[in-house]
Amino acid sequence: MFKRVLIAALVSGALSSPALAQSAADLDPQIELTAKNLMRYAMSDEIGLDFVEGLTTEIGQRLAGSEAEARARDWAVAELTELGFDAVRIEPFEIPFWSRKSESVSVVSPSPQPLIATALGGSAATPEGGVTGQVVRFESLSELRAAPISRIDGKIVFIDERMIKTMDGSGYGMAVRKRSQCAQSAADKGALACLIRSVGTQPHRMPHTGIMARDGAEGAGAVAAVSGPDADQLTRLLARGPVTVSVDIQTEIRTNAPSGNVIAELTGTDLADEIVLIGCHLDSWDLGTGALDDGAGCGIVVGAAMLIADLPERPRRTIRVVLYGAEEVGLFGATAYAHQHGDDLDKHVLASESDFGAGPIWRFQTRFGEAALPYARKIQRLLMPLGVTPADNRATGGPDIGVLARSGVPVVSPGQNGMDYFDYHHTPDDTFDKIKPDEFRQNIAVYAAFTYIAAESGWDFRKQPDPVAAGTE
Amino acid sequence: MFKRVLIAALVSGALSSPALAQSAADLDPQIELTAKNLMRYAMSDEIGLDFVEGLTTEIGQRLAGSEAEARARDWAVAELTELGFDAVRIEPFEIPFWSRKSESVSVVSPSPQPLIATALGGSAATPEGGVTGQVVRFESLSELRAAPISRIDGKIVFIDERMIKTMDGSGYGMAVRKRSQCAQSAADKGALACLIRSVGTQPHRMPHTGIMARDGAEGAGAVAAVSGPDADQLTRLLARGPVTVSVDIQTEIRTNAPSGNVIAELTGTDLADEIVLIGCHLDSWDLGTGALDDGAGCGIVVGAAMLIADLPERPRRTIRVVLYGAEEVGLFGATAYAHQHGDDLDKHVLASESDFGAGPIWRFQTRFGEAALPYARKIQRLLMPLGVTPADNRATGGPDIGVLARSGVPVVSPGQNGMDYFDYHHTPDDTFDKIKPDEFRQNIAVYAAFTYIAAESGWDFRKQPDPVAAGTE
Helix, strand or coil: CHHHHHHHHHHHCCCCCHHHCCCCCCCCHHHHHHHHHHHHHHCCCCHHHHHHHHHHHHHCCCCCCCHHHHHHHHHHHHHHHHCCCEEEEEEEEEEEEEEEEEEEEEEEECCCEEECEEECECCCCCCCCCEEEEEEEECCHHHHHHCCHHHHCCCEEEECCCCCCCCCCCHHHHHHHHHHHHHHHHHHCCCCEEEEECCCCCCCCCCCCCECCCCCCCCCCCEEEECHHHHHHHHHHHHHCCCEEEEEEEEEEEEEEEEEEEEEEECCCCEEEEEEEEEEECCCCCCCCCHHHHHHHHHHHHHHHHHHHCCCCCCCEEEEEEEECCCCCCCHHHHHHHHHCHHHHHHEEEEEECCCCCCCEEEEEEECCHHHHHHHHHHHHHHHHHCCEECCCCCCCCCCCHHHHHCCCCEEEEEECCCCHHHCCCCCCCCHHHCCHHHHHHHHHHHHHHHHHHHHHCCCCCCCCCHHHHHHC | CHHHHHHHHHHHCCCCCHHHCCCCCCCCHHHHHHHHHHHHHHCCCCHHHHHHHHHHHHHCCCCCCCHHHHHHHHHHHHHHHHCCCEEEEEEEEEEEEEEEEEEEEEEEECCCEEECEEECECCCCCCCCCEEEEEEEECCHHHHHHCCHHHHCCCEEEECCCCCCCCCCCHHHHHHHHHHHHHHHHHHCCCCEEEEECCCCCCCCCCCCCECCCCCCCCCCCEEEECHHHHHHHHHHHHHCCCEEEEEEEEEEEEEEEEEEEEEEECCCCEEEEEEEEEEECCCCCCCCCHHHHHHHHHHHHHHHHHHHCCCCCCCEEEEEEEECCCCCCCHHHHHHHHHCHHHHHHEEEEEECCCCCCCEEEEEEECCHHHHHHHHHHHHHHHHHCCEECCCCCCCCCCCHHHHHCCCCEEEEEECCCCHHHCCCCCCCCHHHCCHHHHHHHHHHHHHHHHHHHHHCCCCCCCCCHHHHHHC
């Protein structure tokens, strides 16, 4: 049966013909062979790993809107040009800028001691010299919300909610609610400042930063994350009696800071105006060097594209690599991209972003038109030898891709094992040494394979069932 | 045979008589039974764990000579008095005081970025505003020593030597040579400052501090440890070309700062002037809360002594718990103790210190007189069910005990598994949550058993073979 369909496909030569789209065997054997070769080549990738090593070493942290992020854009343009990409360019935009200048949190009484803490992105500054007040502890954001003003007014709020460790990162959503809403909820009830137990899953004194709200710039109140062991310490002190802490956060804010998306392409052949977009984000938080978040993602998509660039012939469609700017502070790069390419989104045949570290991909989700699901199954079967489980059709495509997905662009989400991701994410520990090369290269294998197939097959991932045909069955 | 010797011992009642000392079975069965019970009780210890929790929570860091160390002494006196110890007191002494005021290390060129670093204890201050110079990297201290002045003069030295991870901590000695001698070796050749790869074995951005030289106070040059990932970063940058860094270390130094040993006793009965000393050190480095180093040690010896205190009768000899001050900065407490008790050292029948974290004890070394080795074997056999291997007669007894051992006081070293100790030691991560209660309690079991036996048996651990008897054999 398999053989007959395959022969039919070869004889007809109509590999992308609608008539055969429902068949799982409609991939040109040459494309399949090339995809398998790409998966093999990926295992000895050097370019992708060098890219993230270079970015994190030669630039380091790349806070959105900062001079460092600007240097990273120039660095990336130079590297991608050197690698031979086409149409390498920066698409600039402006963002509100927030940066910490200094921060300190310490117990004043009953026993003076410093706590290791980091201001959250967008934290308001305290008055110079800080604020000092009694700590009132809540086990959750909802408990804070339910509390009367009298418990909070003039106090320093402490939300001691732990994050749950899961493979798909699903514990992060709840953790982020606490991060994004503490300042406002606390300020509404007259609190002097808010402290949260650091979002993250590791037992080290490595506080996790991250944006408070998705509009960049300064938020409703002063808010800092204290590391897990410091949250434990505060809780033990509170179990003994009243605790007074001081919180001193000084910030720098600016409007209209420069950011931008860096774009590089492999121009297609006969379907050059059709775009397969693979992305990552170039900015990072300021505490680490943004290796897992998201230098790795950039290394993965650049490494995958370069494996394809090294093939004897370019694929039919254009492969566009997008290194988004200012993701961390509110998806500004994604918004700018959608704005700048709004007239062109129907030409985006597939999009995906790598932004979850460098752990191995364990599942492959899609968001395709219903009649394009056989393409999903074909790609998923091809990826299974890499340890990738076929998954559902509810992919989001990644943070910067969401806006495209909502506009109808088909997306895939190669899901990485993120069990350890939140041990490092947004902390000083997000550095190059945390990337395991073998796992990183497995990611490149997956990206190279599906990107190549999408660019070369001519498949229409938007495809819906034919209403007439469906009606006549 | 066993039975006959035992009966002989019981009949004679002379359990500590020289004639029976060579026999492995000369321990009063009641003492042995009590020791075994203590080992059992230790597994549900609360007092020892509460002691270290309280010390690290209510005081936090306890830098030698600081106001925090003074608070810790008062805290310990109150706690030990409350627990019912006898003769609770502080034996004060003075030390040179060193403290960091501020420190920053950053790459100036080719790409500005901060490095996570910590000044070593005793580092000289840099001029205000710091020093800036080109980095010259050495793979070892010996390589630095062999280098010509021309390579070093006006530069910033970087020793990038890695520490080896071992169960008994033997990798630490080499690491400490680099820590203690970099400043002098670098300064001798005109270096502006010295950076070392942090002593320690963990992959986090957690630089390890520690004293440069064993004389407290300020040393020959400015010296800081950069964390492992930052040392990697510096090495990667240097592989690309010249690197300039700035090092700014500001310190506070004082002469004649107050420190002291805290002493608490369980007064013995008929041999009250004979002392079994179990110790720990109360001071800590300033970055963490001194939980593993050495709050745990204090919890272990206090917990062990309290199990003995809870027996229906006090042992014959006095058990003296010594919480040494100012260990980290030069064993000042040990020296003060030896000075203050110099006339009395022959009355110290046994001494031991717990100062290697809270990992399980895996071997038991002694340093006894040759004729007292059967006592070692008896104790070792008793401890084996706790997973403790009998070991040699070359114990040092612990850092603060060395001076006693050199004066002829018999010592034991219950050797802890320190495989993970240098993941936390002297870093901000040395906090209470790193103590595993079950492993901690196994330590209490060991300390309670040998301390009780030493205090109750009347054994002479100094005992040498009888020269006459030996000669006539």
